[in-house]
Amino acid sequence: MGSEITLEQVCERLKEQDNILILAHQNPDGDTLGSCFALLFALQAMGKRARVECSDPFPPRYRFMFPNYVPEQFTEQFIVAADIADTQLFGKNSEKYTDRVDLCIDHHPSNTFYAKETYLVADAAATAEVVADVIDRLGVPLDLAMATCIYTGLSTDTGCFRFSNTTAKTHLIASRVIDLGVDNAEINREMFGRKTQSRIAIEREVYNTMEYHFGNKCAVICMTREMLEKAGADDSELEGVSTIPCQIEGVEVGVTLREKEDGFKVSLRTGKYIDASEICARLGGGGHARASGCFIADTLENAKKKVLDVVEQAFADAPANRLDTGIC
C-alpha cells in the first residue's frame, strides 16, 4: 500500500518529471477523461511530453474535449492515474500498468492506495475538481481547453450540479471556468440531452410492465432478457432505470426485477420510512436503508410475489402515523 501525499508534493513530483503517461479508467466517463486531458494540457503548457491512455477507445461523445489529440510516442518515465479508485478499473489493455503507477489523483473514498503515492480528496465532487487545484498550484494559467475538460468532469459527475456531492466549491470552479468561455449549455446538451434509440426502446418496454400495489405506495418494474434483446439495449444503457419506480409521486417502495441466467436480481429503493435493507435481508440480500438488493432464483411471477409479500409486511409494520411518503 502506497502513501498519501499533499497537493504541494503532487506538484513537486509533476515538476520534476517528464514523459508522463496519464491513465483513465475503463469504460471512461466525463470525469476520468476531463481530469486526464486537463492535466495533459497543463503538463504540455509546462513544456513536458505527456500522453493519455485508456483500456477502451475514447467514446465519440467526449471527443469535443480533445478534438485534435494525437498521442505522443515516448517511453513513459512517470505514470499518473486519474479518477481510478482500484486496479480492477484499469481494464484489460492497461493491466500492465497496475503495479507501476507513481501517482494517483482521485476523489473516491473507496480508493485502495494501489499507487506509490496517492492524492485523495474524498469530499471533492469530481476528480476534475482536484485537478483544477493541482493546475492552480502548478502555477499554470487555466486556458479554455483545460476549463472545458474541468467543467465536463464536474457536470457529468454531479448530474449537472444536482446530486448531493455538489458543494460550494464545485459551483465556484464552475463559475470560474464559465468565465473563461466554456460553452456550458452546449456541453450539457451533449451530456444530458440525448438518449439512444435502444434506451428509448427499453424505457418503453419497462413502462409497459409498471404495476402499482398497496394503494400506489409501491411501484414495480421488470426487465427480462427478452425485453433487453428486443430493445437492442446493453448494460451501459440501463443506468438509472431502477430509479424510475421510486421517482413517482406517492411511491414509498420502488422495486426493479431484472432477469439473470438463473433468476431475478431485485433492486429496492425506498422513500422516507421503509427500510430497504430490512426487506432485502429477509430475502437473503442487503444494502443501505434507502437502496438495497437481493437475488431470487425463481420465475418472474414467483419472484415478484416473494418481494411483494415482504413489502406488504413492511408497510403493515410501519408506524400507523407515518402517512407521509416521499422520494426513494
Add this chain to the structure above:
Amino acid sequence: MGSEITLEQVCERLKEQDNILILAHQNPDGDTLGSCFALLFALQAMGKRARVECSDPFPPRYRFMFPNYVPEQFTEQFIVAADIADTQLFGKNSEKYTDRVDLCIDHHPSNTFYAKETYLVADAAATAEVVADVIDRLGVPLDLAMATCIYTGLSTDTGCFRFSNTTAKTHLIASRVIDLGVDNAEINREMFGRKTQSRIAIEREVYNTMEYHFGNKCAVICMTREMLEKAGADDSELEGVSTIPCQIEGVEVGVTLREKEDGFKVSLRTGKYIDASEICARLGGGGHARASGCFIADTLENAKKKVLDVVEQAFADAPANRLDTGIC
C-alpha cells in the same frame, strides 16, 4: 410606460417604504416565489412589515421555502412585483393591482414596463439572481431562509444549471448560498426528482406510438385525446414531451402530433441542418429554425402523412454532404 431605475434606486425606495405588498405571478414557479420570499425575509430583517400575495394558492411543493409563513394583515403602501413580465401574468385575484405597482424587479427581456419603476436585469438567469443583488445592496446579511429561496429560484429557472441562461454569476451565487447551509441536494430532489403517476402513464402511451422514418433520421410521436384521458394527464404534465423524439441520437427531425378538437397540432424540432420553420411554413405554420409548429385539420394518419411528405422533401433538398446529425 414606467421608467427604468438602478439597483441603488431600488434600495432607496425599499428603505423609505413600509407595509410592502410583494406580488408573485399566477401559476407560481420556484423563481417568482423564491424571489418574493427572499425579499420578504430581507424586508422583515430590516424591521418592515411585508406580505406576499399570488393570484393562485402557493403550491405545496414550494412551501419548504416558507414553512411558517403567516401573511401579515396591513393596508399596502408600496407594491413590488417580482418576476412578473406583463400585467397579463398577474392572474384574476391580483388583477386589482395591475395599475398600482410601484416597483417591478425582473429578468425577462419581454418585460412591458407596466410598473411605475422597473429594475430589469435581462441577462440574469433568474429574478432570484437580481434579488440577491438587491439584498446585498440593502446591506442585509443573507440568512439560510433567504439563501434557500434564492437557490430554489436559480435552480428551477436554469433546469438545475443546465440551460444556456446559466452564467458564471449564477454559479457564484449558488456557491455562496450553499456555503450558508442550503440543502441543495434535497431541493433538487424535490424539484427535479419526481414524476406524477399520470406523467409516467402518458410517457408510456407516447413511447408506444414512436415511429422512425428515413433511416432513423426522423422520429414521430403522437398524443391523442384518448391517450391523455386514459393516462389521466392534464396539460401541466405534458411539459417537455415534444422534446422526446429529437433527444434521440441520430434524429435530425422530431415530430409530435397532438390531437385537438378538429385536427392535430404539430410540433417540429430539428437538429443541425434541417430548417423546421421552412417545413412548417409549407404546412401553413411557422416558428424558429429549430422549433416550429403548424396545425393540420385532418385524421391522425393523414396528418402524419402530410408532415412526413414535407420532411422527406426537406431531407432530399438538404446538401448531400451534410451527413452529421445532432440534437434538435
